[in-house]
Amino acid sequence: MVISVHCLTSVRKGVLIAPPFLAVLGVPPVKNLKIIITTLMLSTIFLQGCSTLFPPKYETYYSYLPAKGAEAKSCFLQCSLTENQCEQLVQMTMNNCQTTNSMKKQNCETQATNDYNNCLNSGGGKSCVKNWCMDGSCNVPNNCKQKYNRCYTTCGGVVSSETRCVDNCKK
Numbered sequence: 001m002v003i004s005v006h007c008l009t010s011v012r013k014g015v016l017i018a019p020p021f022l023a024v025l026g027v028p029p030v031k032n033l034k035i036i037i038t039t040l041m042l043s044t045i046f047l048q049g050c051s052t053l054f055p056p057k058y059e060t061y062y063s064y065l066p067a068k069g070a071e072a073k074s075c076f077l078q079c080s081l082t083e084n085q086c087e088q089l090v091q092m093t094m095n096n097c098q099t100t101n102s103m104k105k106q107n108c109e110t111q112a113t114n115d116y117n118n119c120l121n122s123g124g125g126k127s128c129v130k131n132w133c134m135d136g137s138c139n140v141p142n143n144c145k146q147k148y149n150r151c152y153t154t155c156g157g158v159v160s161s162e163t164r165c166v167d168n169c170k171k
Contacts, residue, residue, distance in 0.1 A: 057167035062149065067156030075155035079148055086144035094140045101136030108133035 066076060112131040119128035149159045 054168045056165045056169050058163050059166045060161050060163045062145070063160045063162075064152060065158040065160070072156050076152065076157065079151035079155060082151060083144050083148040086147060087142075090140055090142045090144060094138055097136075097138035097140060101138065105133050105135055 066072060108131075112133060116128055116130040152159055
């Protein structure tokens with residue numbers, strides 16, 4: 001990639017100035033051309049490397065071939081009920097985690113505000129800094145589908161899977 005520097009600035013009596021069309025856009029005079037060129041080159045390299053920052057995302061799709069007979073149907077029904085209970089438990093665990101994290105952050109922010117105000121009231125002035133509180137994360141494993149698939153197979157059914165790229169796929 002070739003960058004045409006002379007279209008960005010012009011030199012008059014040793015002073016770098018922005019061309020008129022850039023001045024209209026509010027672009028200030030360029031003082032250090034090396035910084036601009038370096039920034040442009042690094043931006044190009046970064047953008048070319050974005051494909052590694054956003055790797056492909058894959059999802060697994062399942063197809064089911066049931067076994068025949070009333071006993072198998074009853075077994076599959078039990079698998080479905082167990083999967084639904086599992087999903088409800090995962091959702092409940094996630095909700096509890098998010099609620100707990102929200103309360104922790106709220107308590108942290110209250111404490112940070114109190115500490116900051118106490119510092120100001122004791123004459124700390126500019127040295128007083130309000131602490132920053134982060135959101136907590138909730139990583140709740142969900143293996144309900146895998147449990148269902150094992151149950152389905154135990155009942156005599158056949159489970160087939162296919163993994164497909166669904167986002168940021170290489171063409």
